[in-house]
Amino acid sequence: MIKAITGTRDTLAADIPKWNYLQAIVESVFSKFNYKEIRTPIFEETTLFARGIGEATDIVGKEMYTFVDRSGESITLRPEMTAGVVRAFIEHSLDKKQNLNKLFYIGPMFRQERPQAGRFRQFHQFGAEALGSNDPLLDAEMIIMAYDIFARLGLKNLLVKINSLGVTSSRESYKNILRNYLEPHFEKLTTESKKRFETNILRLFDSKEENDCKIMENAPLLIEYLDEESLEHFEKVKQALLASHIPFEIDARLVRGLDYYTHTTFEVVSGSVGSQSALCGGGRYNLLVKELGGGETPGIGFAAGIERILLACENEKSFSIEDEKLDLFIVTIEKGLENFAYQTAVNFRRKGLTVDLDYLRRSVKAQMREANRMNSKYVLLIGGDEFARGEVVLKNMSNGEQKIFSKNDSEEIFLSIKEN
RNA sequence: GUGAGCAUAGCUCAGUUGGUUAGAGCAUCUGGUUGUGGCCCAGAAGGUCGUGGGUUCGAUCCCCAUUGCUCACCCCA
Incomplete structure (x- = not known):
């Protein structure tokens, strides 16, 4: 891998x-x-x-x-x-x-x-x-x-x-003061600190080595020489x-x-x-x-x-972010309605809703589970007796209420979802 | 670059003083409802026990190496 x-x-x-x-x-x-x-x-x-x-x-x-x-x-x-x-x-x-x-x-x-x-x-x-x-x-x-x-x-x-x-000027003169202070202690410094003594003497203050720290404790501070x-x-x-x-x-x-x-x-x-x-x-x-x-x-x-x-x-745990919610998940109850469901999804998306649907041809139960997993506010059920009569069912997932709409009345469905 | 610890299912982890088919919880899938989620119940799938070598009748377990991860040092955001 x-x-x-x-x-x-x-x-x-x-x-x-x-x-x-x-x-x-x-x-x-x-x-x-x-x-x-x-x-x-x-x-x-x-x-x-x-x-x-x-x-x-x-x-x-x-x-x-x-x-x-x-x-x-x-x-x-x-x-x-x-x-x-x-x-x-x-x-x-x-x-x-x-x-x-x-x-x-x-x-x-x-x-x-x-x-x-x-x-x-x-x-x-x-x-x-x-x-x-x-x-x-x-x-x-x-x-x-x-x-x-x-x-x-x-x-x-x-x-x-x-x-x-x-x-720079005051720092340079301070560096000389620091150098003078450190000179007598030079041999006691760590190798790394000896190197810094040459390259960047100020960074001796960064050292965490115990002995270096002890030496630096009494060192003159730059701030006193500004x-x-x-x-x-x-x-x-x-x-x-x-x-x-x-x-x-x-x-x-x-x-x-x-x-x-x-x-x-x-x-x-x-x-x-x-x-x-x-x-x-x-x-x-x-x-x-x-x-x-x-x-x-x-x-x-x-x-x-x-x-x-x-x-x-x-x-x-200084802040928390709410989970993203889907406005609508479209469920098809029987085979052969996928195209209608798909077009309905595209339409609602173009109206500005966040919409998804099943792409795996799963059972109704599995589709409902998916809708739930996705935190969908609504589910649109397409199929069965209602669809045969030209109707679709809109289910509110938070309270379980279902409303029936004419399948061509997408504006009414849209408004119903939008309200929430 | 240096040091220490860890490596078992998608995730979090048990486990075996070396012995037959390696477990749990969560997640996933199916069913309980021929058309309806969450809770519950039943079941399923999922693993070369990081990799390579050694010891052994036998290794996920012991030894060596190697890779990766984690934490710390140095230093920095």
Whole structure:
């Protein structure tokens, strides 16, 4: 048997309503904040991600689905969306058409990691990017949108974490301070941490190794060394969140591994999923557009993992969706009436009803069972004495009542069903 | 990439200290109503016990390998 590739999965019909429900909420919230949808290709030139996300990151280093196509070009299945959106932003000179571009997206992403609860190789994200303004109100707006979406899905067990990485200059001088602090402890660090000491010293805060943690406990925090401008920016973000009633907590250890990040970074974690608890993450990236060849353009964005969110919803039973109902199921009582039943079904469908009928030539009992299984509100019985007299029977499945109609009076039948 | 656990019917799971025809619940189908669903009752169908090898008179059970799944680590959504 051929099976779906590791880390990918089928979303069967029974689960589609949940996805549609989530998507409707996502689109609704984004559109209230006046974000417009953008769709970019699922694969891009490998260079885009290597430069956009950063060569030193795990995503680029070991998780990308990269392959050479028939023309010899290196292609990569997108592991995240920001790089693609920024590429499109630059390619189409969107900054020339509008000073501020507020965009959102929803779609599949790909990373070759070992699957786990809330983690897949093909997974889905929705997210937003605001390109063209450094206003801290936009930083807060990202968090508010994410929070509102989670709230509308009924999620409770949430924690919003924010931090500020400041601007490059203050961060660089802080890095030196951190380096000086760590120098005497260097030999005690884990191999991985020693490597990070060179490549991205900030990520030493991410380490979960006990000894590393002990060393980092007393390390100077970036937030204590932020310059005036950065502090002011961060302060405004916090004020906006407070004013919008978003509970949050400052996490000085919340470091994202990308060099171009500036100012705000944030994450929303759920206590209702497994160890992969981050439902969304994002931050400001004022250097990325330039890095990818565009003009100097400030930007901020976030991405949220749909599988994780639905898992949290499932575990919290945060919402329920009513089963889809059929308006009408048509039952034929004897052979030879299939064509009439079929045409009747087509007619009612064209009038706007949801209609189905038996395609397996089953017994009346089996057809009735099927109607019941399909949650049909009504059954139209065709055949027998009534049909010989030119009549059909309409049965209300919730109370069992039956009404007789002339077989040609489809409008009366339609109205009778429509009423309910 | 590393580690641990699991693999029996469509689904959820029993089971055998190695012994004849491998079980249950749910779902499916048929009948109880020659033309009527849900509840109930009776019955049926459905399994190479993940795959390959070994030990044994005999393996679904023990051993080895392999594949897949799950969870965790790393990291991230």
